[in-house]
Amino acid sequence: MAAGIPIEVTGLTKRFGAVTAVEDLSFTVQPGLVTGFLGPNGAGKTTTLRVLLGLVRASEGTATFGGTRYADLEDPATKVGASLEASFHPGRTARNHLGVVATAAGLPRTRVQQVLEQVGLDQYADRRVGGYSLGMRQRLALASTLLGDPGVLVLDEPINGLDPEGIKWIRGFLQSLAREGRTVLVSSHLLSEVQQSVDEVVIISRGRLVKTGTLSSLELDESPRTIVDSPDRAALGAALTAAGLGFTEGRNGFIVEEPDPGRVGDAAFAGGVRLNSLHRLKSGLEDSFLTLVGEGTE
Ligand SMILES: Nc1ncnc2c1ncn2[C@@H]1O[C@H](COP(=O)(O)OP(=O)(O)O)[C@@H](O)[C@H]1O
Ligand SMILES: [Mg+2]
Structure with a gap:
């Protein structure tokens, strides 16, 4: 060889x-x-x-x-x-x-x-x-x-x-x-x-x-986050901002810098925003990968 x-x-x-x-x-x-x-x-x-x-x-x-x-x-x-x-x-x-x-x-x-x-x-x-x-x-x-x-x-x-x-x-x-x-x-x-x-x-x-x-x-880069989406994204964005939560708009909704989906749900509720999805972004390699290559964030 x-x-x-x-x-x-x-x-x-x-x-x-x-x-x-x-x-x-x-x-x-x-x-x-x-x-x-x-x-x-x-x-x-x-x-x-x-x-x-x-x-x-x-x-x-x-x-x-x-x-x-x-x-x-x-x-x-x-x-x-x-x-x-x-x-x-x-x-x-x-x-x-x-x-x-x-x-x-x-x-x-x-x-x-x-x-x-x-x-x-x-x-x-x-x-x-x-x-x-x-x-x-x-x-x-x-x-x-x-x-x-x-x-x-x-x-x-x-x-x-x-x-x-x-x-x-x-x-x-x-x-x-x-x-x-x-x-x-x-x-x-x-x-x-x-x-x-x-x-x-x-x-x-x-x-x-x-x-x-x-x-x-790759795995260490990732801190747990929450994915949330609403039929009214403008209202959702305003509600998250009002609650002091940082986020980026992704293809499947907003990726919120908050590990607890409950807190994100509270923020939406406080703003009177209807949600159609709310879940934790799994902190797995595949999610890191998809987020890195843009599938999760664009
Ligand atoms: N011979 C070619 N002529 C024009 N565009 C090409 C050619 N080969 C690849 N591309 C384009 O370059 C990009 C990268 O393709 P490719 O290298 O095959 O990606 P991957 O292997 O990661 O799927 C794509 O947009 C593809 O359409
Ligand atoms: Mg190829």
Whole structure:
């Protein structure tokens, strides 16, 4: 196995015509850890990974493996394994597909059987990929990234579409790859999907960095709050202000800086405001995530 190399994204901007998919994005990903690259659909994850892998050019900034662009890596297949939007020839078998990839990358064919076993696909290896479930395709995509036994793995939404057993398996598998010293970057639009397998998170929203850090730092940011909504938001806002409660307007109502929904209800009652929802914002990771990426606050 090649040594894990850090991934370094610096001041990265990518525009597609009038669309700015990624804007001034900087983060690093260290070897030995699983890093979750998180953000809602359309946040710019795949675009960032495509720039990193040299599939599209950056408008500004760089994305490198320890300072070297993918295109400038020597023997890239043995250093970086990547899977983006897996597409397979439906008429080929998994063994066939991997053989083609191995040959194209100058890797020995003996690796094919090894990676098939590693991802638990060996008993299905001679079936046509067209008949594969989404979970089996995900395993095949993962197998192809492992062919060169690389020190860096870049996986775009590898958990999407897996069944619960597959999710459990991939979590442990990613962790063991990282424990061997590899750099493992895994994108997902759902924090809950990767929560149990990531050490670090890089969170983006609308192309911009929102947060980097350990998974646990995400939770500590959050103090309990209350969500409240009314058919008459203007009146509700006035009632909260009159009661001295701070709040921000979110998509699902007001997020009030007050852990006790009872106090918020009292404030509305005192102002004669009818409510259609009132509950505590759960202080969980998923809520922190949704609040950070704007789903809860806009
Ligand atoms: N080739 C492209 N041409 C135009 N817009 C694009 C292209 N690729 C991505 N985008 C836009 O860039 C934004 C980010 O997309 P993407 O990187 O696929 O996000 P994610 O992977 O986080 O869902 C979206 O608004 C998307 O429509
Ligand atoms: Mg994507």
